[in-house]
Structure formats: structure tokens, C-alpha cells
Amino acid sequence: MTQVNINVHYVTRVEGHGNLVLNAKDGKIEKLMWEVPESPRLFEAMLVGRHFDDVHHIASRICGICSIAHTTASIQATEAAFGVKLSEQTILLRKLLYHAEMLESHVLHTIMLAAPDFLGVESVIPLASTHKDVVVLALRMKKLAYKLAEALAERKTHPLSCVVGGFAKLPDPAKLSALKKELLDAYKDMDVVVGLFKTLKIPDFVRDTEYIALQDAKEYAFINGMIASSDAPAVKIDDYLKVTNEFVVPQSTAKYTRNKRDAYQVGALARFNLNSKLLSPKAKKAAKELGLTAPNHNPYMITVAQVVELWHVLEDSVNIIDRLLEKGIKDEPLNVKPKAGRGVGAVEAPRGILFHDYTYDANGIVTKANCIIPTNQNHNNIQKDLEFIVPKILNKSDAEITLLMEMLVRAYDPCISCSTHALQVEIKR
Amino acid sequence: MKPKVAFFDFTSCEGCQLDVLNLTGEELLDLLNAVEIVNFREAISRRDDDYDIAFIEGSVTREAEIPRLQKIRAQAKILVALGACACIGGVNALKNNLKMDEALKMVYGNDAKQFDTIPARPINAVVPVDFYIRGCPVQTGEVVKVIKALLLGRKPEIPNYPVCTECKMAGNICVYELGKTCLGPVTRAGCSAICVSGGRHCWGCRGLVDEPNINSQKDILEKYGLSAERIIDKFKIYNTYTEVQK
Numbered sequence: 001m002t003q004v005n006i007n008v009h010y011v012t013r014v015e016g017h018g019n020l021v022l023n024a025k026d027g028k029i030e031k032l033m034w035e036v037p038e039s040p041r042l043f044e045a046m047l048v049g050r051h052f053d054d055v056h057h058i059a060s061r062i063c064g065i066c067s068i069a070h071t072t073a074s075i076q077a078t079e080a081a082f083g084v085k086l087s088e089q090t091i092l093l094r095k096l097l098y099h100a101e102m103l104e105s106h107v108l109h110t111i112m113l114a115a116p117d118f119l120g121v122e123s124v125i126p127l128a129s130t131h132k133d134v135v136v137l138a139l140r141m142k143k144l145a146y147k148l149a150e151a152l153a154e155r156k157t158h159p160l161s162c163v164v165g166g167f168a169k170l171p172d173p174a175k176l177s178a179l180k181k182e183l184l185d186a187y188k189d190m191d192v193v194v195g196l197f198k199t200l201k202i203p204d205f206v207r208d209t210e211y212i213a214l215q216d217a218k219e220y221a222f223i224n225g226m227i228a229s230s231d232a233p234a235v236k237i238d239d240y241l242k243v244t245n246e247f248v249v250p251q252s253t254a255k256y257t258r259n260k261r262d263a264y265q266v267g268a269l270a271r272f273n274l275n276s277k278l279l280s281p282k283a284k285k286a287a288k289e290l291g292l293t294a295p296n297h298n299p300y301m302i303t304v305a306q307v308v309e310l311w312h313v314l315e316d317s318v319n320i321i322d323r324l325l326e327k328g329i330k331d332e333p334l335n336v337k338p339k340a341g342r343g344v345g346a347v348e349a350p351r352g353i354l355f356h357d358y359t360y361d362a363n364g365i366v367t368k369a370n371c372i373i374p375t376n377q378n379h380n381n382i383q384k385d386l387e388f389i390v391p392k393i394l395n396k397s398d399a400e401i402t403l404l405m406e407m408l409v410r411a412y413d414p415c416i417s418c419s420t421h422a423l424q425v426e427i428k429r
Numbered sequence: 430m431k432p433k434v435a436f437f438d439f440t441s442c443e444g445c446q447l448d449v450l451n452l453t454g455e456e457l458l459d460l461l462n463a464v465e466i467v468n469f470r471e472a473i474s475r476r477d478d479d480y481d482i483a484f485i486e487g488s489v490t491r492e493a494e495i496p497r498l499q500k501i502r503a504q505a506k507i508l509v510a511l512g513a514c515a516c517i518g519g520v521n522a523l524k525n526n527l528k529m530d531e532a533l534k535m536v537y538g539n540d541a542k543q544f545d546t547i548p549a550r551p552i553n554a555v556v557p558v559d560f561y562i563r564g565c566p567v568q569t570g571e572v573v574k575v576i577k578a579l580l581l582g583r584k585p586e587i588p589n590y591p592v593c594t595e596c597k598m599a600g601n602i603c604v605y606e607l608g609k610t611c612l613g614p615v616t617r618a619g620c621s622a623i624c625v626s627g628g629r630h631c632w633g634c635r636g637l638v639d640e641p642n643i644n645s646q647k648d649i650l651e652k653y654g655l656s657a658e659r660i661i662d663k664f665k666i667y668n669t670y671t672e673v674q675k
Contacts (some may be wrong), residue, residue, distance in 0.1 A: 040546050041440060041490070045532035046523040051659075054666060058634065061520045063567065064444020109452070127463065146451060153627065156451075157444040157566045160627030168628030248537060312585070 001091055004394065006120050006402050018414065020405050021080070021302040024394060026047040032390055034383045034409070036252035047369040051162060052338060055366060057138050059281040059356065060158045062371065065415050067158045068101035068149065069349035071417050072223055073356040073371075078164045078250045079336075081360050083345025086104040086134040092168040096320045097152045097158070098222055098347070099313045104145035104156060105350035106268075106313070109413045111138040111193065115301045117407045118200040119176045136198055143180050148317070151175045165334040173329055184313055187282075190311055194286045197307050199202045203404060208297045209381055210264035212243060214348050219277040220271070220312055230295065231260040237346040240355045244352060244372050256380040257372070263380040263415075266352030267412060268305035269296060280315035282386075283308050299385050300412045306350070338364025382412055432580065435468035435480040436511075437501055439487030439494050439542055440521055440549065444524070444566040445512035446486050456573055482507045482579060484562075488514040488521040488549045495555055502556040505578060510551070510558045511567035517636040518670030521549035527670050551670060553647055560585060565667065566632035572620060586617040589639050592631050596622035604630040610660045614649060615641040617651075634666045634667045 004024040023031040043062050047055055053106040059074035060067040072094060079086070086094075111134060114123040121127060128135045130400045151171045153159030161169040163186025181194040214221040215228035216238075226234040227243050235242060258264065272279075276287065287293070287308045292301060340362040346355050360370040385408055393401055436446055446469070467477035483505035489495060496566065503509055513519035523531055525548040535547065552558055562575050571587075574662035588595075592613035596603075598624045604611035612633035623630055650657060 040533065040536065042524045042527070042532045042536050043545070045535045046520070048535070051662065057667060058520055058523070061442050061565065062446075064447050067442070067444060112450075125466070128461075143452060155566075155624055155627070157672035159446050160624055160629050163629075169626075219637060267572065419580055 001202070004401070005353070006398055008402060010243075014155055018409065020402075020409065021148070022390060022401065022405070029394070032386055033251055034379060034386060035378060044254070044369045044371055044388055045075060047366050049317065050366050051186055052082075052360065052364040052366070055358070056162075056164065057158075057422065059371070062095050062416055063210030064157050065105060066101060066349045066351070066354075067126060068097060068153075068156070070356070071159055071162060072098060072296075073345040073347045073349075073354050074358075075162065075164050075370065076223070076347070077343045077358045078345075078360070079343065080264045081341045081358055082219060082339045082347060082364075083335060083341075084165050084336055087166065089327065089330065089332060092320050092324050093152060093225060096163060096317060096324075097149060097159065098321070099317045100145045100149040100152065100156060101245070102222065102313045102350055103148070103310065104315075105144050105413075106310050107138050107141045107145065109350070110197075110303050110306050112137075114407075114410055114413075115196070115200070115412065117403065118202075119410075123398060131196075131395040134192065135428075137192055141189055142187055144179075144186060147182070148179055151179060163334065164304070165336040166332055168334070170329050172330065173325055176321050176329075180318055180325075183318050183321070187312055190282075190314060191219045194289060197290055197304060201406065202298070202304065203300045203301065204298060205385075205389050205392070206297045207299070207385055209384070210259055210261045211270035211273045211295070212259065212264050212377070213274045213353055214264050214272055214346060215280075218278075220275050220280075220316075227346065227353070229259065229264070230270075230273060237355070238344050240344060240346060240357070240372070244377065246356070246372065246376075252379060254376045254379055255372075257377045258380060261329075263384045265299070265381045266374045266377045268309055268350075269299070269302040269347060270310060270352065272296070274303040279308065280312045282315055285310035287309045300411050314388075338362065345416060349415070351375060351415050352377060373410070373415070378414065380413075382409060408419055409418060431463065431465045432482055433477070433480040434464045434484070434668075435465045435501075436466070436484045436486070437468070437476075437506070439485060439498070439515070439552070440490040441487030441512065441514040441519075443486065443536045444563075445514075448566050448569050449511075450486075451569060451574055456569075458578050460573070460576065464576070479505065480505060482509065484509045484511045485515050485552050486511045486615070488518050488551055489555050490521055490524075490547060490549045491545045492547060493545060493624065496556050498552060508552075509560045509575065509579075510553065511562050512514050512567050513563065513634045513636070513667055514549075515552050516563050517550045517668060518562045522669040523660045523666065525549055526665065530574060549614070549670065561587065563617060563635040565632075568620060568623075571626050572573045590618050591619045591638055591641075592616045592620065592635075594618055595620070596625050596631075599627045600627050605649060606654075608653070610650070610663060612660070612664060615643065632666055633664055636668065637671065638656075648667055 006022040008020045019035040021033045044365035054072050060071040062070045151157035153161040161167050209232040214225040216225035228234040243259050244257045249256050291303050342359045344357045347405040355372045357370040444597040467480050483501050510516045575585040595618045611630035613631035616633045616636045
């Protein structure tokens with residue numbers, strides 16, 4: 001009789017806490033569970049009663065790694081509720097700030113958190129001696145992302161200057177000009193990153209699922225557009241509840257979601273599958289070189305889709321800076337008047353679509369709030385992936401099974417600190 | 430032998446750990462030369478329970494976190510609170526203003542009963558803390574300064590004067606002159622008044638100075654014809670726990 005008992009208590013190299021449990025006996029799986037035991041932080045309840053000027057400041061603290069995504073979704077929900085019109089300059093600055101977070105988060109995830117698995121080491125630290133050039137360039141690109149965010153919003157983690165209606169402080173054009181040069185210099189680094197990922201052996205598991213992401217007719221959408229699905233026509237962001245259909249499960253403090261099938265996936269691969277035609281030229285070229293074509297149904301390719309998006313973010317940031325400098329950055333008054341009503345903000349956080357939904361009274365005080373984070377939308381799909389993959393790998397050693405399970409969860413780049421959190425693997429057999 | 434350092438996260442957004450990971454290449458490599466990191470769940474797979482210095486991010490908001498924190502305290506020679514959630518409770522303590530069962534129901538509906546949650550507390554409400562690195566998020570410069578001081582066996586110097594002092598040095602126009610409220614006059618400095626420099630105001634994330642001049646804060650409000658209500662509302666964002674203790 002053979003027994004497999006794997007219990008990974010707290011999967012490492014992810015944000016937040018999550019556990020993986022696998023119990024198998026004589027080749028039969030008795031228990032296979034992705035558990036999310038994070039503390040409920042109750043942000044939605046804490047936002048009730050707060051003044052709109054404090055709301056995005058608090059909402060940013062839902063997550064330190066995607067604080068720009070939460071801040072942006074929060075600001076846009078408030079703007080939608082108040083009917084605020086934005087200038088082209090504000091939209092450009094907001095997109096550029098958004099790219100800073102996408103750049104930092106994707107570099108952190110692809111090179112520092114996910115790549116060690118492919119290279120057979122426990123973390124990025126040993127890579128500092130074996131792949132020093134890659135680690136140095138990752139730190140350089142992260143630093144560049146921080147500098148970009150600092151030029152626009154004083155800091156990256158919990159940004160300051162982006163507010164409801166626009167920017168409380170405008171960036172120095174000379175700084176943007178200098179950053180454009182650094183972004184162009186980073187093109188060389190991207191060639192190295194793509195080169196590295198070309199050599200990595202990505203586990204090959206194909207499981208078709210529903211893919212959901214923001215979609216816009218004109219651009220590869222991160223902070224605008226409608227909610228698109230691989231299985232159904234796009235819907236307005238105000239109708240997000242028709243897509244998310246949340247439900248509570250016993251193994252998690254996080255709420256699960258489903259739409260047209262029993263689960264759906266959000267994140268870089270969903271965005272790529274739905275919007276790849278709108279990627280920048282170098283991003284398209286990188287996708288081709290990395291063997292990524294839409295639609296792709298291998299969850300381990302999420303990390304590769306992030307590498308492709310890195311190219312898009314670099315090229316689009318350069319374009320945005322060109323446009324800002326050509327127009328000249330002008331002081332614009334913030335024109336915000338509170339109004340009673342509801343507003344929804346939807347953005348693509350690095351790890352997938354994120355919704356903030358607020359109802360305000362006439363004084364600009366929140367009376368109701370709801371946030372649905374991308375990782376929670378992926379939990380259910382991760383569970384379905386595990387149920388598909390694990391039976392195919394049960395003949396492998398505990399160490400190999402654990403690694404493949406952990407790599408799967410890590411591919412989703414889970415950010416479980418968001419309001420509730422996830423990773424711990426338990427195998428019993 | 431290099432001192433062994435561990436990082437642990439409790440209830441938080443994990444932004445402070447992330448900013449530690451964002452030390453510039455040189456600082457990070459210097460740090461790795463000086464200490465051995467044995468436990469840092471967000472960044473490495475290694476999990477070693479033999480360490481000298483423990484950094485704790487986050488507040489205590491679940492019963493299960495109390496024995497976990499006590500175990501870390503028993504092992505660590507030096508315990509450092511990292512960030513506002515660990516030092517003063519931070520935004521997590523906002524929920525202490527709510528009736529917990531109602532708040533749970535608001536967020537999770539009728540399935541709420543399955544969750545273990547208690548009012549948020551800073552870590553010094555559970556175990557003794559040796560040093561504090563304040564702010565939401567922490568300043569990476571201050572993290573380096575504190576680690577260097579610990580390695581040299583010195584007490585790290587953290588300012589105990591209000592943010593206004595640094596704000597003036599940063600050349601900012603006083604927020605009150607712009608007709609808005611600000612917690613700078615009573616909040617502990619060390620942040621270079623970054624929020625005001627970014628076009629905003631001080632939110633009090635570093636906690637109060639040891640002897641806050643509350644009368645002077647009242648005088649300022651009176652001078653500018655502002656109500657205390659809105660400033661108390663702002664104060665609660667990071668300092669609900671402190672306020673409730675009084």
C-alpha cells in the first residue's frame with residue numbers, strides 16, 4: 001500500500017498565506033484542497049462612513065504589492081459615482097503610473113519569485129551567484145519602476161499624488177525625460193529576460209477554462225474598457241456582479257467566483273488570450289519567440305504572458321511620456337463635487353481584474369462598499385487545475401508533486417494579502 | 430558568525446516586506462553579506478526556526494496569531510516591529526470601531542460565523558517589542574539604519590519630534606494655509622513629510638510623538654477655523670488603537 005501525504009503549510013514566494021493539501025492512498029486521491037486561511041480584514045466594512053478623500057488612501061492598504069491597482073480602482077469608482085470628467089493629461093499620467101506597478105510586479109514575479117522554480121533553486125538569493133546578470137537587471141528594472149512611480153506619485157507602495165479627479169502634484173517634465181531614456185535603456189534588459197525564458201522548460205498541462213479580462217477597442221486595456229469573456233459577449237463594468245457570482249466555501253476566508261463554467265481565470269494569460277492583437281510590436285515579437293499564441297490554455301504560461309506584457313509596458317510608457325512632453329504638463333484644477341450615488345471602478349491588477357464598487361451619500365461619505373480581488377477569482381480555477389493535473393503526476397515523488405503544485409499556484413501570482421489572504425502544501429499518501 | 434534574521438507577516442498588506450525587498454541592489458547585497466536571512470516567506474522557500482533577530486510585519490487580529498507571536502518572541506533575541514500595523518495597529522484597527530458581528534455580516538453575509546477574528550492590536554499589546562520601524566509603509570532608508578545600528582549593538586535613533594519640523598525643512602507650504610487639516614503637528618517625524626511633499630497631508634501613520642502638544646494642535650484648528658471632528662476622523666485611520674487605549 002502506498003500513501004501520499006503532502007502538506008505545504010504556507011506556500012512561499014507568494015503574497016499572503018495559502019495551503020495545499022493532498023492525501024492519496026493506492027493511487028486514489030482522497031483529499032486535494034487549495035486552502036486560503038487568511039485573516040478577514042473587513043476592508044469593505046471599514047470603508048463605510050469614510051470621506052471620499054480618505055477612501056482610496058485606505059483602499060490602497062488592502063494590498064502592498066498592487067497598491068496602485070487598488071488606489072486606481074478606488075479613485076475610478078468614486079469618480080464614476082460623482083460623474084467626474086477627466087482630462088487627457090490625467091488619463092495619461094494615471095496610465096503611466098499604472099505601468100510602473102505592472103513593471104515592478106511582473107519583474108518581481110517572473111524573475112525573483114517564479115524563475116527560481118525553473119532553475120531548481122529555493123529563491124532568488126542563490127541566483128545572485130549563478131545568474132548574477134539576471135538578478136542585477138531585475139533589481140535595475142524594479143528600481144526603474146519605483147523611480148517612475150516616485151516621479152508621478154512620490155512613492156510606489158501606497159502612492160500619494162494620484163487623487164479623485166486628477167493629480168495633487170504634477171511630475172517634473174525633466175524627470176520624465178530622463179526616465180524615458182532609462183526605459184529605452186531597459187529594452188536591452190528585456191532582450192535578456194526573453195532570452196532566459198526561452199531556455200526554461202515550462203510544464204505542459206492544457207486545461208481549457210473561461211478567461212475574463214478588461215477589453216477596449218483601441219488599446220491593450222489595463223484601466224478602462226468592458227468586461228470581456230472567452231465564453232460570452234462583453235458586459236459593462238457596472239454589471240460585474242453578473243460575471244463574478246461570488247460564493248463562500250469552507251476551506252477559505254476568501255470568496256470564490258464562477259461565470260459561464262464551473263470556474264474562470266483572470267490575469268496575464270486571460271488578458272493575452274482576449275487582447276493579444278493590441279499588444280505593442282515588441283511584445284508581439286516576444287510572444288512569438290516564447291511560443292505563446294492566443295488562445296493558450298496552459299496555466300503555467302501565465303508567467304510567460306507576464307514577460308510579454310513587460311515589453312508592452314516598456315514601449316507604451318515611452319509613448320505616453322512622448323505624448324505628455326509634446327503636449328506640455330499643465331496645472332489643472334481638481335474639479336470634484338460629491339454626489340449621492342453608486343460607482344464602479346475596474347482595473348487589471350498585475351494578477352487580474354479587480355473591482356471596487358462604492359455607494360456615496362450627498363456629502364461624499366461611503367454608505368456601502370464592495371471589492372472583488374483578482375486572486376479570489378482565481379482560487380476556484382486553481383482548485384480545478386489541481387484536480388486536473390494531480391492525477392496525472394501521482395506516480396512522481398512527493399518532492400516533484402509538491403514542486404509542480406507549488407509552481408501552479410505561484411504561476412497565478414496570487415496576492416492573497418488582499419483583504420483576505422494563501423500557501424502551505426500538505427501531501428499524505 | 431552572521432546574525433540570523435527572520436521576517437514574519439501577521440495581518441497586513443505586506444507592503445513593508447515588499448519595500449525591504451526593494452532595497453537598491455547594493456544595499457540588498459550589503460545586507461546579505463552582513464546577515465543570514467533564514468525565514469522570509471514572501472521571498473524565499475527556506476523556513477528555519479533558529480534566528481536571532483525577528484522582524485514582525487502586521488497586527489494581531491486572530492486568536493491563532495497570539496501563540497504564533499509568543500513563540501517567535503521566545504526564540505528571538507531582538508524583536509522589531511515593522512510598519513504601522515505592527516507598531517500602532519494601523520488601518521487594521523479601523524475595524525475596532527465597528528461591531529464585529531455586523532462587520533463580518535456586511536462583508537461575508539450569512540456565512541460570516543466561520544471566521545476567527547478579534548479586535549486588531551499592535552504587537553506590543555501581546556509581547557514586548559525591542560525596536561520600532563514606523564510608517565505606512567516603512568521608509569527603506571530607516572530599515573537600513575535600524576539594521577546597521579542593531580549589528581553594531583547600538584540603539585537606533587528614531588526622531589521624537591513632530592513631522593512639521595521635517596516638513597518645513599522640505600520647503601512645503603503648510604497644509605493649514607491651504608485650508609485643509611493635517612496631523613503633522615502631533616505625529617512622530619522620520620518620514621521627511623513625504624505625504625505633504627506629494628501634494629497631500631499627514632495621516633499620522635508613524636503614531637504620536639511621545640508628548641504630543643494637543644493644545645497646540647487645538648490652537649491651530651482654532652486659528653484656521655477648522656472643526657475637530659474631521660481631524661479626529663482622520664486620526665482614527667491609523668491611530669484607532671491608541672485612541673481607544675486612552
